[in-house]
Amino acid sequence: MKVYYFDNAASSWPKPAQVTEAMSQCMNEYAANPGRGSHQMAVKAGRLLLEARSNLAKLFNIKNPVDISFAFNTTMALNQAIKGFVRAGDHVISTSMEHNSVRRPLEFLKREKGIEITYLQADAKGNVHLNDVKEAIKSNTALMVCNHSSNLLGTILPIEQISEIVKKHGIRLLVDAAQTAGTVPIDVERMGIDMLAFPGHKGLLGPQGTGGLYIHPELELEPLLHGGTGSQSEKIDQPSVRPDRYEAGTQNTVGITGLNEGLKFILHETVEKIHNKEWQLIQRLMEGLNQIEGIRLYGPDLGEDKTGIIAFNFAEMDASEAAFRFDRQFQIAVRAGHHCTPLAHESAGTLKEGAVRASVGYFTTEGEIEYFIEAARKIAMT
Incomplete structure (x- = not known):
């Protein structure tokens, strides 16, 4: 699998x-x-x-x-x-x-x-x-x-x-x-x-x-x-x-x-090549998630420099439940909760509910990004 x-x-x-x-x-x-x-x-x-x-x-x-x-x-x-x-x-x-x-x-x-x-x-x-x-x-x-x-x-x-x-x-x-x-x-x-x-x-x-x-x-x-x-x-x-x-x-x-x-x-x-690839991947993921009703993204906006991390939440759904569904229904590994950084969640306004965190790597593919976006769309619809 x-x-x-x-x-x-x-x-x-x-x-x-x-x-x-x-x-x-x-x-x-x-x-x-x-x-x-x-x-x-x-x-x-x-x-x-x-x-x-x-x-x-x-x-x-x-x-x-x-x-x-x-x-x-x-x-x-x-x-x-x-x-x-x-x-x-x-x-x-x-x-x-x-x-x-x-x-x-x-x-x-x-x-x-x-x-x-x-x-x-x-x-x-x-x-x-x-x-x-x-x-x-x-x-x-x-x-x-x-x-x-x-x-x-x-x-x-x-x-x-x-x-x-x-x-x-x-x-x-x-x-x-x-x-x-x-x-x-x-x-x-x-x-x-x-x-x-x-x-x-x-x-x-x-x-x-x-x-x-x-x-x-x-x-x-x-x-x-x-x-x-x-x-x-x-x-x-x-x-x-x-x-x-x-x-x-x-x-x-x-x-x-x-x-x-x-x-x-x-x-x-080269680190420059790695950073550029991960940035392109996370930009596409952010773009796709932004188009799904009921998903809220946190952190820098599209086009801004950042690492390959995106935190988000579904409306009316606990972050842990969303992560569970990503894993069990779509075999997608993400992390939910407070990520050992409660002060950052306070700053982002997510201390109460936590967040789902998706993070790409150099070996992440464009096809995997599209699969993630589609999975998020299906989770948001149910």
């Missing part, structure tokens, strides 16, 4: 064939512990991690690959960045469009360390106004943390302009690239990004259990995890060298092998 997959904002699927092929080869031939031994299998595993780190550096224009530490997901990377950087008495600026992976660590530090938080209120389309960033700055503001694109509305924030504002006050910028890594161009140098948290299993086309964090070379974070690294083992404290300082424990060698193949696929295709 064919599955029409429209849940790429949660995890991309399918993956390029070389991703699973490389993972299988790694598991069968060199899935040893990288950086912990000098035998051939361990050395080969270590070289693979270095290659993946180097490809990430190419993708994000990071000067030194060792400034990238691997993590098991964006959530872990964000926790490392936030808890490792923010200190008692600091003020942090964020937005109402953030995922709970940002909000919950911040609220934890507010309870435990007494930090201050200002959430900039986005408009119904998910836009954050630059003047609000300026007005939120205080004398003790240490960090601005925001997503590059909303996981509910697909709105893309002006990261470069935000950076220009906060850098004038010595404030560091942390960007959550969960919805843009691999699908929207990211240049940490040009965009002035101090820390970049990203997943491996979404736009980078790798498997789940992969991701990472870029940390500006001038920044020193308190490690989230402490333990074995294979380096400076005689010391009682966590190593000072990167990336070991932020990579305690055995890394996901098999997963990073798959991630590396996803990176090579993206570097070959």
Whole structure:
């Protein structure tokens, strides 16, 4: 049975064939512990991690690959960045469009360390106004943390302009690239990004259990995890060298092998090409849904830049029921509910009912878009 997959904002699927092929080869031939031994299998595993780190550096224009530490997901990377950087008495600026992976660590530090938080209120389309960033700055503001694109509305924030504002006050910028890594161009140098948290299993086309964090070379974070690294083992404290300082424990060698193949696929295709294709697909989906009576769309309008995400609701139908019908009647995979981002639903006006979210990927076809539109039409009619 064919599955029409429209849940790429949660995890991309399918993956390029070389991703699973490389993972299988790694598991069968060199899935040893990288950086912990000098035998051939361990050395080969270590070289693979270095290659993946180097490809990430190419993708994000990071000067030194060792400034990238691997993590098991964006959530872990964000926790490392936030808890490792923010200190008692600091003020942090964020937005109402953030995922709970940002909000919950911040609220934890507010309870435990007494930090201050200002959430900039986005408009119904998910836009954050630059003047609000300026007005939120205080004398003790240490960090601005925001997503590059909303996981509910697909709105893309002006990261470069935000950076220009906060850098004038010595404030560091942390960007959550969960919805843009691999699908929207990211240049940490040009965009002035101090820390970049990203997943491996979404736009980078790798498997789940992969991701990472870029940390500006001038920044020193308190490690989230402490333990074995294979380096400076005689010391009682966590190593000072990167990336070991932020990579305690055995890394996901098999997963990073798959991630590396996803990176090579993206570097070959180019992020610009991927973004353009996904934008064209989501525009056609929005156009078709707009023509169906009883469906309401949220977020940026047709023709505006965004990622491959659309949130919508049916009149007189619960979002969860609609998602159930998409799945059981039409084999279409979507996600319904609050998408771990209640503040964004408040901004969009959908906190009470939630929303259906459809998200395309690079391997989504035009035929699948038309099938989705027809399925939505039939659901709306019944």
